[in-house]
Amino acid sequence: MKITIGAFLLQQLRALRIRHLYGVPGDYNLALLELIEHDASVEFIGNCNELNAAYAADGYARLNGAGALITTYGVGDLAALSGIAGAYAESAPVICLAGTPPLHAMKNRALVHHSLADGNFDNVMNCFKQFTVAQALITPENAANEIPRVLSTGWQQKKPVYLQLPSDIHNFEIEVDDFLPLRLPCSDPQKLRMAAAALLQRIQQAQRPMILIDQMVDRFRLQPLVLAVAHKFAIPLTNMPTAKCVIPESTPGWQGGYSGDLSSPALFEKLAQADCVLSFGTRLVDSTTGYFSQQIPMQAVVDIQPYSLRLDGTLYPTVTTADVLQTLLELAEETNAPAQAVLPKAQRRLAIPSDTALDQAYFWQRINHFIQADDVLVVENGTSGAAVGAMRMPDGITVVNQPIWGSIGYTLPALLGTLMAAPARRQLLFIGDGSFQFTAQEVSTLLRCNLKPIIFLINNEGYTIERYILGELSSYNDIGSWDYAKLPAVLNHQATPFCVAVETSQQLEMALEQASRQDRLAFIEVKLPMMDAPSAMKEFCQRCNRFNFGQHDPQPGA
Structure with missing residues (x-):
């Protein structure tokens, strides 16, 4: 079917359930903003600056699943870049849409404002390549393929992406086949069976298993499956500070949050003595481990990433975590695993309010x-x-x-x-x-x-x-x-x-x-x-x- 590039972009954003776009108007993005102004399904929220817009899109993505911001070229997108880098570090799928000079100006290396006035239009793109998982300069020739490719890559990897949108292309009609499919890559059936079987055997052999979760469980919405595995096999759970409240803290078997030896002594010892640690996307960063004070036996770690699993030195690629956990639960026989206890909550009596200074x-x-x-x-x-x-x-x-x-x-x-x-x-x-x-x-x-x-x-x-x-x-x-x-x-x-x-x-x-x-x-x-x-x-x-x-x-x- 035929559709304009601007309308196609907005349809792709709606497929990601994006209803609000943050940003700052600038002359190179005004044509896109004018389309949004007359589209009742999306709303532009003007920010005080582009860095704040990137932060707002990040916050939106944390709860919505994806977020987006609109900037102008050079002075706008580079102003947002620290926010995009933060979204990368924290696994927030943020889409940065940058209105650029018109396509004819870029092709002719024109000396335009918001550039270094040297005819170079690669420098800003090269900056964003360091902090995004997919990028593209959109043209009438590539829009039908590149817009879905870039947006789906960001959604699948839960990382930011970057689109440059020349100011003169939004009303250009293109032929498109379909809209953005919201689905994760398919697991390889053979590798999936092998990975799930190996994981089941590893869990069954363990005497002191633990589950350690990080941001990945939240970003890929894996909480129900992780909790089902913990319940099925009676495996105690803990979380990194980056995954605070990703699972309910009333969950039976939850041991508290883990941050190296700044954790409770009981939890620190339990993880140090574990013989099987199901590690969900864990990154052991200085700020989350009490400056690398963790003691986790690496030979016990089962490294579970969004699209792979590494167990006892063997890598199982092209398998999604959701598929692995679902298959694991299907393979497991009915067990009489003992019920796990809920971590007692410390009862602290609150002092009576007074006129003494707060602390x-x-x-x-x-x-x-x-x-x-x-x-x-x-x-x-x-x-x-x-x-x-x-x-x-x-x-x-x-x-x-x-x-x-x-x-x-x-x-x-x-x-x-x-x-x-x-x-x-x-x-x-x-x-x-x-x-x-x-x-x-x-x-x-x-x-x-x-x-x-x-x-x-x-x-x-x-x-x-x-x-x-x-x-x-x-x-x-x-x-x-x-x-x-x-x-x-x-x-x-x-x-x-x-x-x-x-x-x-x-x-x-x-x-x-x-x-x-x-x-x-x-x-x-x-x-x-x-x-x-x-x-x-x-x-x-x-x-x-x-x-x-x-x-x-x-x-x-x-």
């Missing part, structure tokens, strides 16, 4: 009681990440964070994406003052779109995590002193957000009660002592200092 311990203990089942928690790195990571959560919680790429300021624009991807769920943001100053202007977009999260601004007067790493009193860890609670109202004079600053537990209690009753954005500035921090974060910072500056002499030539 980290009380604040996070109170927040643990405030969080409800099915909430979405968007959590910045730093004291917030450390505190939320240590909490025992109710069922149905989704945690959105960026512990690997660790770009501070990510969470506020990401919240814009998560709110639009899951509008029926209550959403809480925990962000530090230093991080907030990076991307604060996106509060104006939240207000313009009439979104209603509860935002907790942790004001501890600067970069506390950096102070604990190095330079406690150094000026480079200081930031400007903002009146945070007054800022949201300034950013949209037509909105009436609920804003309050709290310094005592009594004030916090009143603010939480009021915020819960609001049908509008709630913004709570929480004033805490500068050097007050969760103990886990303090230990992590000491290890970071030793790793970065201490025990290792630079190697000549390194």
